[in-house]
Amino acid sequence: MPKITVYGTPVSTYVRTVRLLLEEANADYDLKSVDIFNGENTSAEYLAKHPFGKVPTVEVDGEVIYESAAITSYLDTTLAGGKFGPAEPLLRSRMHQIVAIIDNYLYPSAILTIVIQRLIVPSQGGQTDEAxxxxxxxxxxKAISAIETLTVGSPYLLGSEVSIADxxxxxxxxxxxxxxxxxxIMAQAPKLQAWWQTVRALPTVKKVCG
Ligand SMILES: N[C@@H](CCC(=O)N[C@@H](CS)C(=O)NCC(=O)O)C(=O)O
Incomplete structure (x- = not known):
């Protein structure tokens, strides 16, 4: 078994993405906290691993990998025999499309704006920027509707097997x-509504995101 260390803040969505894969693969790994809320991710020590100061970074047998797409692809291939990515080319491209939509369009509006303004800012004593x-x-x-169009949604985003997109x-x-x-936001996304009811109950989701 390779020695795997995940560096990151446990509440980070991208850290959770990598950990969900590791948990579903039943892999052994250490989680080392790098706290993005106190600037630990901009320490010289951490920047030596990840020059852009984001989490997660993963170390596998001494090899450092950053960027969640690169990390999940590597771990899927080496730990899970590629079972978290469909082999069929069109379905595989759908997976990459969904991941790219999340990175480029969903994460910025959903997490960096709505979630931060609604959940983080008030928890730190600030006032939500309603505008x-x-x-x-x-x-x-728009991003949710694009994913709704691409998903099979039964029960997982790409069909019967859970994947990196999930x-x-x-x-x-x-x-x-x-x-x-x-x-x-979800009113026009019935497939994603059903998907959410299924995946939120997964034991690995409860463990990593609970
Ligand atoms: N492109 C990166 C994005 C990772 C990312 O944005 N992580 C957030 C936490 S969810 C982060 O490190 N934020 C700290 C910061 O921007 O200073 C990846 O795919 O891993």
Whole structure:
């Protein structure tokens, strides 16, 4: 078994993406906290592993890998025989499309704006920027609607097997579902509504995101 260390803040969505894969693969790994809320991710020691100062970074037998797409692809191949990515080419491209939509369009509006403004800012004594939240609803709906179009949604995003696409979307839904905007954002996404009811009950989701 390789020696695996995940560096990151446990509440980070991307850290949770990588951990969901590791847990579903039944892999042994250590989680070493790098706290993005106190700037630990910008320490010289951490920047030596990840020059952009984001979490997660993973070390596998001394090899450092950063960027969640690279990490999940490597761990899927080496630990799980590729079972978290469909072999069929079109379905595989759907998985990459969903991941790219999450990285480029969903995460910025859903997490960096709605979730941070609704959940993090008030928890730190600040006031939600209502205008920013309002402006972020349409782009979030657009990203959700694009994923709704691409998903099979029964029971997982790409069909009968859980995949890296699920590991990316679950941690975002964990937070987005706690905001008052969630029902409106999800109103036109029946496949994702059903998917969410299934995946939120997975034991690995409870363990990593509970
Ligand atoms: N492209 C990166 C994104 C990772 C990312 O944005 N992580 C967030 C936490 S969920 C982070 O490190 N934020 C700290 C910061 O931006 O300073 C990946 O795929 O791993």
């Amino acid at each position: 920013a939240v309002k402006a972020a609803v349409a782009p979030t709906q 590991f990316y979307l679950i941690p975002i839904f964990i937070y987005l579902s706690k905001t008052p905007e969630f029902d409106r």
